[in-house]
Amino acid sequence: MESFQDGERLHLLVVDEAGDTTGNGTWQETKIEVRDLTKVSDKGVVILSKVNVDIPKGVIMGIIGPSGSGKSTFLRALNRLWEPPRASVFLDAVDICDLDVLGVRRKVGMLFQLPAIFEGTVADNIRYGPQLRGKKLSDNDVYKFLALADLDSSFFNKSGGELSVGQAQRVALARTLANEPEVLLLDEPTSALDPISTQNIEDVLVKLKTDRGMTIVFVSHSIKQIQRIADVVCLLVDGEIVEILKPEQLSKASHPTAQRFLELSS
Numbered sequence: 001m002e003s004f005q006d007g008e009r010l011h012l013l014v015v016d017e018a019g020d021t022t023g024n025g026t027w028q029e030t031k032i033e034v035r036d037l038t039k040v041s042d043k044g045v046v047i048l049s050k051v052n053v054d055i056p057k058g059v060i061m062g063i064i065g066p067s068g069s070g071k072s073t074f075l076r077a078l079n080r081l082w083e084p085p086r087a088s089v090f091l092d093a094v095d096i097c098d099l100d101v102l103g104v105r106r107k108v109g110m111l112f113q114l115p116a117i118f119e120g121t122v123a124d125n126i127r128y129g130p131q132l133r134g135k136k137l138s139d140n141d142v143y144k145f146l147a148l149a150d151l152d153s154s155f156f157n158k159s160g161g162e163l164s165v166g167q168a169q170r171v172a173l174a175r176t177l178a179n180e181p182e183v184l185l186l187d188e189p190t191s192a193l194d195p196i197s198t199q200n201i202e203d204v205l206v207k208l209k210t211d212r213g214m215t216i217v218f219v220s221h222s223i224k225q226i227q228r229i230a231d232v233v234c235l236l237v238d239g240e241i242v243e244i245l246k247p248e249q250l251s252k253a254s255h256p257t258a259q260r261f262l263e264l265s266s
Ligand SMILES: Nc1ncnc2c1ncn2[C@@H]1O[C@H](COP(=O)(O)OP(=O)(O)OP(=O)(O)O)[C@@H](O)[C@H]1O
Pocket: 041, 042, 047, 065, 066, 067, 068, 069, 070, 071, 072, 073, 074
């Protein structure tokens, strides 16, 4: 277990003794570095306070913490949905503020709690992102992205209105994957879904990590979900990362608010 002081610089926190905990290569390579990320509201309320973390390439990182602790704000900083201060978020060692914003959002895709399906067919939705970049996906490409999100070919011509929320979430995932992101951010992606749809999404995420080495950061209120799929967990309390742990170490979290939160959530 690791505990941190304010502003302490963190490095590859959870590489185990063997240096390889994922079974999918080591965690030696950092995909996203967050350095002293701070946000203060117009009214002077601290929303994020000197958040420091390295997100290793090819892992699933779960973000957990009480309501209002800054989880969504943190996630949104990673693809500039909230514009972070300069030199606080680095993608492959480059300050994301120095990158083209649309390029950042393509490389760092994001999925929300409730999927918004655009008008038109599922295929239109999947073609949308590449089309913006002047790339026309063939039908076969569309089927490929459907399959990645565990959707069969019957979905190709469906409209948003014909989808359950769970199916719509997988279409939203397929649409994000069509942009060929390197990182996937998910803000409570299964909180509106039934257990089977939840498991479908979880299976897809694990497969994306295992088969494609994707880096995945997701916010969840479910400790059980974190334990099922995350390789590493960040615990946020009052805008600060108070613990970074392996999921199996969650019960050992030492911060008092973290302990209370975990007791009540389990
Ligand atoms: N643009 C903003 N201006 C002012 N306050 C904000 C802004 N965005 C978020 N906040 C506040 O910052 C705090 C953190 O919000 P955030 O949505 O990141 O928390 P969260 O941990 O994701 O919460 P939840 O689990 O309820 O979704 C909250 O108190 C919220 O009201």
